[in-house]
Amino acid sequence: MAEDIIAVADLTGEQAAAELARLAAEISRHDALYHGKDRPEISDADYDALKRRNDAIEARFPALVRADSPSRRVGAAPLATFAPIVHARPMLSLDNTFSDEDVADFVASVYRFLGRLPDNSIAFTAEPKIDGLSMSIRYEAGRLTTAATRGDGTTGENVTANILTIKDIPRQLPAGAPDVVEVRGEVYMAKSDFLALNAQMEAEGKQTYVNPRNTASGSLRQLDPKVTASRNLKFFAYAWGEMSTIPADTQFGMVKVFREWGFPVNPLMKCLHSTEEILAHYREIGLMRADLDYDIDGVVYKVDRLDLQERLGFRSRSPRWATAHKFPAEQAFTTVENIEIQVGRTGALTPVARLEPITVGGVVVTNATLHNADYIRGIGNSGERIRPDDHDIRIGDTVIVQRAGDVIPQVLDIVPEKRPNGALPYVFPKTCPVCGSHAVRELNEKTGKLDSVTRCTGGFVCSAQAKEHIKHFVSRNAFDIEGLGTKQVDFFFENEDPAIQIRTAPDIFTLQRRQESSSLTKLENIEGFGRVSVRKLFDAIDARRQIALHRLIFALGIRHVGETTAKLLARSYGSYSAFAEGMKAAAPMHGDAWNELNAIDGIGEVVAASIIEFFKEPRNMTVVERLLQEVTPLDAEAPTTSGSPVAGKTVVFTGSLEKFTRDEAKARAESLGAKVAGSVSKKTDYVVAGPGAGSKLDKARELGVTVMDEDEWLALISG
Numbered sequence: 001m002a003e004d005i006i007a008v009a010d011l012t013g014e015q016a017a018a019e020l021a022r023l024a025a026e027i028s029r030h031d032a033l034y035h036g037k038d039r040p041e042i043s044d045a046d047y048d049a050l051k052r053r054n055d056a057i058e059a060r061f062p063a064l065v066r067a068d069s070p071s072r073r074v075g076a077a078p079l080a081t082f083a084p085i086v087h088a089r090p091m092l093s094l095d096n097t098f099s100d101e102d103v104a105d106f107v108a109s110v111y112r113f114l115g116r117l118p119d120n121s122i123a124f125t126a127e128p129k130i131d132g133l134s135m136s137i138r139y140e141a142g143r144l145t146t147a148a149t150r151g152d153g154t155t156g157e158n159v160t161a162n163i164l165t166i167k168d169i170p171r172q173l174p175a176g177a178p179d180v181v182e183v184r185g186e187v188y189m190a191k192s193d194f195l196a197l198n199a200q201m202e203a204e205g206k207q208t209y210v211n212p213r214n215t216a217s218g219s220l221r222q223l224d225p226k227v228t229a230s231r232n233l234k235f236f237a238y239a240w241g242e243m244s245t246i247p248a249d250t251q252f253g254m255v256k257v258f259r260e261w262g263f264p265v266n267p268l269m270k271c272l273h274s275t276e277e278i279l280a281h282y283r284e285i286g287l288m289r290a291d292l293d294y295d296i297d298g299v300v301y302k303v304d305r306l307d308l309q310e311r312l313g314f315r316s317r318s319p320r321w322a323t324a325h326k327f328p329a330e331q332a333f334t335t336v337e338n339i340e341i342q343v344g345r346t347g348a349l350t351p352v353a354r355l356e357p358i359t360v361g362g363v364v365v366t367n368a369t370l371h372n373a374d375y376i377r378g379i380g381n382s383g384e385r386i387r388p389d390d391h392d393i394r395i396g397d398t399v400i401v402q403r404a405g406d407v408i409p410q411v412l413d414i415v416p417e418k419r420p421n422g423a424l425p426y427v428f429p430k431t432c433p434v435c436g437s438h439a440v441r442e443l444n445e446k447t448g449k450l451d452s453v454t455r456c457t458g459g460f461v462c463s464a465q466a467k468e469h470i471k472h473f474v475s476r477n478a479f480d481i482e483g484l485g486t487k488q489v490d491f492f493f494e495n496e497d498p499a500i501q502i503r504t505a506p507d508i509f510t511l512q513r514r515q516e517s518s519s520l521t522k523l524e525n526i527e528g529f530g531r532v533s534v535r536k537l538f539d540a541i542d543a544r545r546q547i548a549l550h551r552l553i554f555a556l557g558i559r560h561v562g563e564t565t566a567k568l569l570a571r572s573y574g575s576y577s578a579f580a581e582g583m584k585a586a587a588p589m590h591g592d593a594w595n596e597l598n599a600i601d602g603i604g605e606v607v608a609a610s611i612i613e614f615f616k617e618p619r620n621m622t623v624v625e626r627l628l629q630e631v632t633p634l635d636a637e638a639p640t641t642s643g644s645p646v647a648g649k650t651v652v653f654t655g656s657l658e659k660f661t662r663d664e665a666k667a668r669a670e671s672l673g674a675k676v677a678g679s680v681s682k683k684t685d686y687v688v689a690g691p692g693a694g695s696k697l698d699k700a701r702e703l704g705v706t707v708m709d710e711d712e713w714l715a716l717i718s719g
């Protein structure tokens with residue numbers, strides 16, 4: 001492993017040749033693992049780092065480039081594909097809680113949202129969180145019609161043929177079941193079946209599987225249902241999607257109905273009333289965990305009454321009425337072989353510890369994030385010491401690594417007795433390792449403290465930032481271009497051929513024209529592509545020439561503008577031109593346009609200022625203009641609340657409300673397609689004023705905005 005630590009700049013020719021041979025073999029091994037179905041050993045980021053090191057060595061020693069170099073290969077054997085299914089109701093995820101206090105907060109937040117005193121009157125269900133794959137199974141007129149994976153929550157994969165092989169899942173519901181039923185739950189592989197399968201693989205001299213979850217996923221995502229059938233997958237039902245009638249009025253009652261219909265349901269589910277009871281059940285399940293024949297990673301709590309669930313509603317991705325209480329993370333000891341720096345889309349320099357591979361909770365971990373310079377030194381975000389005895393992290397240290405769920409592994413602490421002699425404190429780079437620009441820690445104006453993040457100041461000249469931006473642009477919640485994954489973006493970005501290179505987002509959309517008009521290299525002649533995959537790629541790109549406004553806004557990669565903010569902006573401005581004009585008009589950071597931006601509930605000053613900065617930068621505008629010659633942003637969809645009397649209206653709540661809490665009123669208005677603003681302007685349609693309303697009410701009167709009380713509002717929305 002000694003070569004690992006040698007910086008590229010310090011390699012001798014001989015070392016470089018050896019290292020290139022090692023990298024070619026290792027990258028090719030990871031390619032095989034990745035494409036050999038759900039068995040990658042390293043993260044995409046690690047894979048990229050290997051490729052980067054290979055490229056850097058080749059750049060320094062061009063004569064040593066090997067015929068089998070990974071830089072000459074691109075693309076992937078196409079994965080098995082399934083037809084997409086749009087979920088009739090989105091499949092959401094759950095918020096996570098980790099401590100007893102988090103759970104108490106969750107319970108308190110439910111009472112608070114509903115405007116009730118925390119008197120233990122609300123029942124919660126508590127059941128194991130199964131570590132499998134969530135599935136939505138649809139029945140029409142009693143017959144199983146389709147089964148879909150969760151996918152991105154909106155669209156999943158049609159795996160009906162494979163689901164039909166699972167004995168646990170009824171094909172037919174009993175007479176009397178509603179006409180449309182969507183039962184949701186978890187497909188999993190029993191631990192005993194997993195061990196038996198691995199024993200068989202070993203006996204046959206084949207490679208073994210990593211864990212039951214990945215194996216279940218791989219077994220389901222097989223084009224040949226016979227393979228799925230041979231794996232004995234199982235199922236627990238715990239939720240539902242579309243239902244023509246709801247057969248019970250509690251969570252517990254629903255699960256009981258599922259059991260009556262023939263679905264397996266988890267026997268450890270209980271209905272409880274207080275935080276204390278809930279935590280006791282959590283501990284009980286924790287004690288049973290090792291003896292259960294299926295992997296679980298926590299306990300899920302849900303408000304039992306469905307009418308309360310409905311009132312509590314959803315945040316952008318998860319329900320307010322449920323949470324997942326995760327079991328503590330698993331830990332292990334290993335050594336830090338090196339510390340490397342990754343440069344992200346916004347220029348953040350993130351140090352990553354390369355670790356001697358170690359299994360933590362059944363998964364091989366080879367690297368862990370070190371967050372930032374302070375974290376390495378043992379200092380937290382507020383300047384506090386985060387490790388005993390001021391421990392810092394050095395190359396060569398033996399460390400405790402923790403992995404919690406899907407979270408990136410962390411280095412918690414070091415073992416001081418095992419520190420090698422002569423290990424020196426890590427010196428954080430002062431320049432960007434990719435473009436060489438200065439790397440700085442910005443001063444946070446509000447706190448007067450240095451930001452914990454060190455950022456490359458290269459901006460547009462930094463190829464790492466530009467490349468990461470393209471990865472963000474094509475990612476699932478942005479343009480979602482199939483066939484342009486991490487590896488392909490690396491290839492297109494680094495290729496020097498003008499008929500191939502993609503350096504900015506608009507280049508994606510000119511690729512086909514450049515390919516057709518140029519006599520230079522044809523993609524289909526490059527190893528790893530081929531005609532079919534090139535055709536598919538062009539089709540996937542063309543399919544995004546029309547794009548939802550919020551996806552476009554998110555794809556721009558404006559700092560602080562995540563998916564939720566992008567949706568807020570899209571809904572508030574409606575069209576790209578209105579948005580862009582609004583942002584330009586808001587540039588002076590005062591006046592109507594600025595106020596309008598800040599009035600959007602959920603957008604604060606930091607976010608607003610960041611959007612304005614983005615629009616002020618001419619280079620951003622040049623790229624956006626080129627992009628808009630290629631793609632057409634679709635106006636924000638009118639909210640899917642046809643018939644709602646308040647769809648598209650802007651509402652301000654002020655004063656105290658009596659029938660709802662403020663949060664509930666806001667959530668309800670938004671679910672009916674209204675926009676809830678924090679301040680009154682000419683664009684406000686309604687001001688709902690309760691007792692004690694002050695300046696907002698005055699302003700509404702001054703502007704002639706319709707003012708109503710809570711009852712009038714209720715009458716309006718229920719009419």
Ligand code: IVH
Pocket residue numbers: 092093094095127128129130131132133134150186238239300319322324
């Ligand atoms: S309830 C609206 N109950 O956890 C949320 N989810 O982190 C409906 N999961 O995607 C989900 N066991 O795949 C629920 N007993 C359980 C669960 C469970 C496992 C999974 C599910 C979900 C993920 C959320």
